[in-house]
Amino acid sequence: MALTAAKPFQAPTVKSLSVRLVVDSYFDQFMPKQTHPLCHIEHVSRIRGREQEATLAGEWGLSLHLESENTVGKGRFLLDFGYTPEILLRNFDLLGIEADKLDGLILSHAHRDHYGGLVGFVRHHRDAMKGDLKLYAGGDLIFREKWLGSREGEPTSWGALDEAALAAAHVETVCCDHAHALDGPFTTGMIERSSFEHVLPNTLVEPTPADHFSEAERRGKLVPDRHPDEHATCYVVEGRGLVVVSSCSHSGFINAIKTAMAVSGVSKLHAVLGGFHLGVAPPDYLDHAMAELKALDPDVVVPMHCTGRAFTAKIAAEMPDRLVLANTGSRFTFGV
Ligand SMILES: [Fe+2]
Numbered sequence: 001m002a003l004t005a006a007k008p009f010q011a012p013t014v015k016s017l018s019v020r021l022v023v024d025s026y027f028d029q030f031m032p033k034q035t036h037p038l039c040h041i042e043h044v045s046r047i048r049g050r051e052q053e054a055t056l057a058g059e060w061g062l063s064l065h066l067e068s069e070n071t072v073g074k075g076r077f078l079l080d081f082g083y084t085p086e087i088l089l090r091n092f093d094l095l096g097i098e099a100d101k102l103d104g105l106i107l108s109h110a111h112r113d114h115y116g117g118l119v120g121f122v123r124h125h126r127d128a129m130k131g132d133l134k135l136y137a138g139g140d141l142i143f144r145e146k147w148l149g150s151r152e153g154e155p156t157s158w159g160a161l162d163e164a165a166l167a168a169a170h171v172e173t174v175c176c177d178h179a180h181a182l183d184g185p186f187t188t189g190m191i192e193r194s195s196f197e198h199v200l201p202n203t204l205v206e207p208t209p210a211d212h213f214s215e216a217e218r219r220g221k222l223v224p225d226r227h228p229d230e231h232a233t234c235y236v237v238e239g240r241g242l243v244v245v246s247s248c249s250h251s252g253f254i255n256a257i258k259t260a261m262a263v264s265g266v267s268k269l270h271a272v273l274g275g276f277h278l279g280v281a282p283p284d285y286l287d288h289a290m291a292e293l294k295a296l297d298p299d300v301v302v303p304m305h306c307t308g309r310a311f312t313a314k315i316a317a318e319m320p321d322r323l324v325l326a327n328t329g330s331r332f333t334f335g336v
Contacts, residue, residue: 085120
């Protein structure tokens with residue numbers, strides 16, 4: 001894994017950005033049309049000319065195709081890769097996205113619902129893709145095994161991202177534990193824990209020195225994953241402000257937004273999209289999250305994936321003019 005050079009960070013800007021939802025939990029053929037004054041919304045119902053083959057498919061997991069434009073040209077990235085290659089490849093193909101045009105791959109964090117389709121996707125499309133293809137990851141712990149806890153018995157392995165398979169496919173992994181500028185987006189680096197949010201219960205990992213366990217405690221003990229290798233993918237859209245894609249928000253979506261603001265120096269939040277990871281949060285935590293989100297005053301909020309129905313309903317009730325609903329296949333364009 002290559003380390004990024006420590007250098008002064010300058011966030012790039014773009015004129016426009018389109019975010020296409022390639023994989024999410026469901027596909028609704030009858031998604032109602034919606035408009036928003038600051039976001040062009042396109043939902044997909046059927047794939048014209050291919051109706052006799054298949055429809056888009058939903059699956060637990062997330063994958064987003066990002067396409068931005070600036071004065072130099074377009075930048076295209078695939079952010080996260082769903083749970084399985086079958087669904088990612090199917091939707092990617094049906095949506096007509098071109099693998100040879102991808103400028104890079106970004107992984108938000110190393111949970112199977114985000115990396116699961118990666119190796120199969122790369123194996124399928126590698127010959128057509130750019131020779132120097134890179135995977136931008138949030139830290140050097142992305143290859144460690146994740147474990148699922150159980151009240152009934154021993155934790156079970158959730159597996160690990162296959163580092164050898166990526167190397168064999170000539171995909172270089174770049175460690176972006178600090179803010180990193182790409183051709184269009186920037187990644188935040190490690191997300192600062194500056195709000196009330198904390199990592200809600202999820203996976204377990206083998207402890208590392210950073211987990212601050214004593215040698216005796218560490219021996220044979222799995223500890224809660226604190227997600228030091230999670231980062232957010234962001235854009236600065238000219239005349240609009242910051243667009244933050246939080247993906248799964250284990251470190252907190254408010255924390256992700258505030259980190260993006262801090263590293264970019266842009267205080268206007270235009271849009272936040274992604275899983276806000278509030279499906280398992282208690283009501284008072286949702287109240288707190290809503291108060292913080294309102295204070296940040298985004299123009300557009302697009303909940304996906306692990307946000308949870310309760311918080312999506314709360315946005316609908318308390319910020320109805322900001323809410324944009326997503327469906328697998330949907331494309332959201334900013335800056336036009
Ligand atoms: Fe997730």
